[in-house]
Amino acid sequence: MFPTEVFRAAPFRLAVAFAASIAAVTLLLFVFIYWQTEVFETARIDNILRAEVAVISGENEAEMLRSVSRQLAGNLFRVSFIGLFAPDGQLRAGNLKHLPEGLPVDGVAHRVSAAGIEPEAPGSAVVRAVARRLPSGGVLVIARDIEVLAELRQPVLQALEIGLIPAFLLSFGTGILLSRRALSRVKIVHQTIERIMRGDLHERLPRIGTRDEFDRLAASVNRMLDQIERLLLEVKGVGDNIAHDLRTPLARARAKLERGRNSAEGLSQLRSVVDTAVADLDQAISISTALLRIGEIETGRRRSGFGHVDLAEIAREVADLYQPVGEEHQLTLTLAIDGAHVVAGDGELLMEAVANLVDNAVKFTPPGGEVRLTVGMQDGAPAIRVEDTGPGIPPADREAVLRRFYRAEASRHTAGNGLGLSIVGAIVRLHHFRLMLSDRAQGSGAVFAIVATPEPAAEG
C-alpha cells in the first residue's frame, strides 16, 4: 500500500482535520489565559504602585527620603525604580536619572518605555510608572519593570508543547491506522468487484461481523448481487426457452424446404411445401413479435397511459368481440357484471390482457362448453374473472403457466405461440395487480382472475 494512498484516505484526512482543530482550540485557550493573566498582573502592579506613591507622598521630607532609600535597598534585581524630584526637576533621591518623558503627573499608572528611565534597557522593554505631585511642588515617581510578565510566556508555551504535540501525533497515528484498515477493506471489496465484473457472479463481499457501516454496506451490496444473479438466471432461462421455441418452427421450416427441394415432384407440390414452410416461419415471427411486446410492456414506460378504467366496460367490450368467436366454437360466452368497478390503469393494455385470457379460454374449451366473464369484488378488490370448462391446469403447473414461454404439455397440439399468458402477466405486473389461477368449483376448467389493487373508498 503506498503512503500516498493512506494520506488520501478519508479516515486519515478526518484525523488530521480533527488534530488541527484541537490544536487551534487549545492555542486559542492558551492565548486567552495568557492575556487574562497579563491583564490581571498589570492591574495588581498598578494598584501597588498607586498605593506606594499615595503613602510616600503623604510623608514629610525626612520620612520620604528614608522611604526612598528603603526602597532602593530592597531592590536587588533593579525591577523597581523610584525618584524624588525637586520642583525644578532635579533628582533629590532615587535610582531614576530624570523624570520619564511623556509620563503625566496624575497619580495613575501608565505604560512608559523603559528607554526613558534606563538608557541601557532593551528598546522593547516597558515599565508601569506612577508620578504624583508633592505638596512641596516636587514630583514623586515610582515605576516597576513588567518584563517579569514576559517570563509568564515561557511556561505557557511549554505547557502548550507538552499538551499539543503528543495530541497531534496521536491523531496523526490514529488517522494512518484507521486509513490502512479502511483501505485494506476497500481493497478487498475492489478485488471482489473485479472478480464479479469478470463474470464470477457467485462472489460476495466479505463481512467481518462487526455490524459497522462497512458490514452493512457489504450486506446491501450482497443483496443487490443476489437479485442481479437471480434475474440473470431468469433471463438465461428465458433466453434458452426463446431459442428453443424459435428453433422449433425454424427447424420444421428448414426440414420441409430441404425435403421439398430433394423430393418434391412438380411445381404445385413444391409450392405447397413452401406454403407450409412459410407458415412455420410466420409462427417464429409471431413468437418474436410477442416477445418484443412483452419487453415493451415490462420496461414500464407505458404507465404514462394510466387513467381511470371501468373493468365492467372492458369486460363488455371483450365479450362483444368474442361472442361470435364463441358461437363459432359452439361455446356459450356469458357475461356477469355487478356494476361499475373503476381502477387505475391503462385501458388498452387491460383490454389486451382480458382479450388474451378470453382468446385462450375459447381456444382450450371443447365444443359445448362455456366461457364465463365475471366482473366483481374478489378479496376486497375489483376483479375480472375468466372461467372456462376446458381441461383446467394441474396445480403443479400453475406457477410455470404464468412464466414466459410455458405451455402445458397437454395443449401442445393447439395452435398458438404460448405467449398470450406471458403478455397478460407482464400487463398485470405493470399495473401491480395480481393474476390468480384456480380450478372451477364444479367440474373441470380453469379460472383466471385479474385482481386489481384495492382502492381506498372514494370520497362522497
Add this chain to the structure above:
Amino acid sequence: MPTVEQDRDTAAALARRASGRAATILLVEDDQSIAEEVRDDLVSRGYIVEHTADGMAALRIAEARHFDLLILDRMLPGLDGLTVIERMRAQNIRTPVLVLSALSAVDDRVRGLKAGGDDYLSKPFAFLELAARVEALLRRPIEVRETVLHVGPLEMDLIDRTARRLGRELDLLPREFKLLEYLMRRPGQLITRDMLLEDVWHYRFLPQTNLVDVHIGRLRRKLDAPGEAPLIQSVRGAGFIFRVPD
C-alpha cells in the same frame, strides 16, 4: 386550407388514375436483399419502382421529383427514416409514406405515424400484406360529401347508422356497421386481417383465434340473402375483398 402542393399531389393522383398510368414508388431500404425482393414484387404488380439505400439521397430524390408513394425503412444510413419524413413534410411534400421497420413495438409504431408516416409495417412482413398497404395508400378511401354512401347494391346512412341492400334493411351491430363502412370505402381492394384489426378494432395484438374471419362471416350472412351474389370475397392466406357485382 389546402396548399398548392397538396392540390398538385391530388391533381397528379387524379391524372394518374384517369390515364391508367402506373404508380411510381420510391423505395428506401438499405438491406439489399430485401430491397430487391420488394422491388421485384412491386414491379410484378405493375408499379414503377425506384430504389435508394440512403436517407439523404432519398430526401434529395423526393424533393426533386414527384412520387405517388414512398416506402421508407426506419433505420437508414445517412439520415434516419423518421427524419426524412419530417423534413419532407416540412417542405410540404405530401406524398404518402409507408414506414417499414424491424422495430415492431407499439410505441415505435406510434412514433412512426406521429412523424408523418401514413402507415407502418413491421419487418418481417408478407408481400401480400405490403401490396395491400401500398394499394390502400395509393387509392385513398372514398370520401363522400353527403351523409349517404352508395356502393353497388349497398346504401349506408352515416348519420342514422343504418344500411340497406337493395332496399332491404340490414340489422347490424355497431361493430359490424364500422366493419362494413370500412369495406365499402375500399371496394375492389385487398383488405388484410391486420388492417382490419388495426383500423376497425384498434387492436394491437394478434389473436390466436380466427377472430376476424368470424366477424366477417357474421357480416357476410347479414349482407347476402339467399340467392344474392356474395359481396365479400376471401383471398386465401391474405384477407378479403369487397367486390361490387357487375
